Amino acid sequence: MTPAPRRSAPAKAKSTIPQVSWRSPQPAPLVLVSGPEEVCAERAIAGIRSMLKSEDPSLEVTDIRADDYAAGTLLSVTSPSLFGEPRLVRVSGVEKCTDTFLTEAVSYLAHPQDGATVVLRHTGASVRGKKLLDGIRAGQGNGIEIACPAVKRDSDRFDFAVGEFKAAHKRIAPVALRSLVSAFADDLTELAAACQQLISDVPGDIDERTVERYYGGRVETSAFTVADTAIAGQYGPALLALRHALASGADPVPLVAAVAMKLRTMARVAGTRESSSVLAQRLGMKDWQVDRARRDLVGWTGNTLGMAIHATARADAEVKGASRDPVFALERMITIIATRAPYGG
Template identity: 80%
Template sequence: MPAARTSARGSGARASAVKGAKIAQVSWREPRPAPIVLVSGPEEVLAERAIAGVREYLRAEDPGLEVSDIRADDYEAGTLFAVTSPSLFGEARLVRVSGVEKCSDAFLQEALKYIENPQEGATVVLRHSSGMRGKKLLDGIRAGTGGGIEIACAAVKRDSDRVDFAAGEFKAARKRIQPSALRSLVSAFADDLTELAAACQQLIGDVAGDITDDVVAKYYGGRVEVSAFVVADTAIAGRYGEALVALRHALASGADPVPMVAAFAMKLRTMARVAGNREPSRQLAQRLGMKDWQVDRARRDLAGWNERSLSMAIQATARADAEVKGAARDPIFALERMVTVIATREPFAPSR
């Protein structure tokens, strides 16, 4: 059975993701009902999961749940109050409101009145993707009017975010996937989170055992393209064998050695700039002209590195850069030597 609805902060709650918000910020992976549920942010896949999760939660409590859908941009006056009013038999009510970011004046006026006095037994889910339209309503909800919660669905843009998303899919299903298989899967659907989510669910549903490289190759081999940054991330993390496999996979997929080296150089330069600085991430990022997340990522990447190993990695990358641009006959060997030095953090040994 779901946890009691009266809990102000369930297991899916986390620190407020919206500046100035006074209501609970709840993870889209662990949604729960409240009189008002604000589902904000541009990532539709996460929003759909959150809204579906609220419905499943309510239906588990009351199989007779009444579900109504309203469009905020094509709204008829009085509809919100009509669908939230108690029914004859007292069933729970779920009202899903789409398009709040382009809501009509009529909807905005009634919604502002509604959150002042939400109907008992009704859960109103407001979907707002982006923009300033409806800001007064959002500000009221975030200030605590109506006893609501917020489920923020921020855009998933970075490779690391997509890896975290896919890893969460398998973790939620209690399904194991090899790290290299996970990265290959994410690379296959780097441009479409909807397709990545569908691919994860297909593997979870179809495959009886663990998800391996062979399984991913069997299902999506024609789409898998390992990016230069996946190779760099794996090598910098010290996973030597996986890094070589990722490198060979990337080259087999048509990756160019020159941008491959450039990806390593970019990450190592950032690590070198951040290394040894103990300033708060935001302050350091401002001073270096970087983003907060870039500083945080570089600090994670620096785990296990020291001045000697970082210097050696930068020198190996500089050598590889010259060699893949014509200073050597075999650019592939140059890449493998660079990856070996970076992943092992030791001088290159040809017998490895």
């Protein structure tokens, strides 16, 4: 029996409505906040509320769950009241909306209520509500879209952090920015909170010492200190940094991951002759990351870099259970990298 062909997800309809940045949101009769990045979505929705509230303090704010929806609610909360106050309706869970909500929301596109701003939050986790989204993107309801795509790559996280400080008219040194982003590489919510804390607490420019004072206890920050000193060939300081990190409670796994990430970047950049900007664009990196990798490569050869990568791969397996002594595995890795010679050689 021939298996049925797999159905692919429907393609996203081409949008004809204005695309607005989540950093500079604006009200509209209908606002589609799309994409999985909750930090950006929350900022956009909060920004719309602040703008409407500043225009008219009598703003009525209503929250609706599209996945737990009572018939008639949307029309009821968007209809003008006796005194005609402006209305903001925030709808969550559109990606898992009920049939009733979908029917009423599609009908609402044809007759949006005067004085009402309806914000629809769709994470993109499913194609549920596609008919509604396609209608909005086709221009029905006089709407706008605020896209909040996932922030996954290192370069995207750097862009996010840069935007935080730029929006606050705050200067942060590049090395401090790198340390900060590295310290919160796995959680954009925590990175956003850290940026805002520095912005609010530090009166002047932010340097590496400031970031170290606030967040030096983060495992990833210690990990990159170990990686930097080892790759620079500073054997003694690298071992001291490793032991300090372990004594502070650092997990061996992210320590190896930090070294591996730097070595991978060096390997990608090694032997290239393109300008930093061209190479960065091709590799999905930042110019300064390319420049840093090229500085790190000074004194390295193809053979020593390959040996370091092999040692790191071995340490990665050992700290994940292949060895009973992860500390020895780490020390051997650091020794090979910092001395650029075989262990015991």
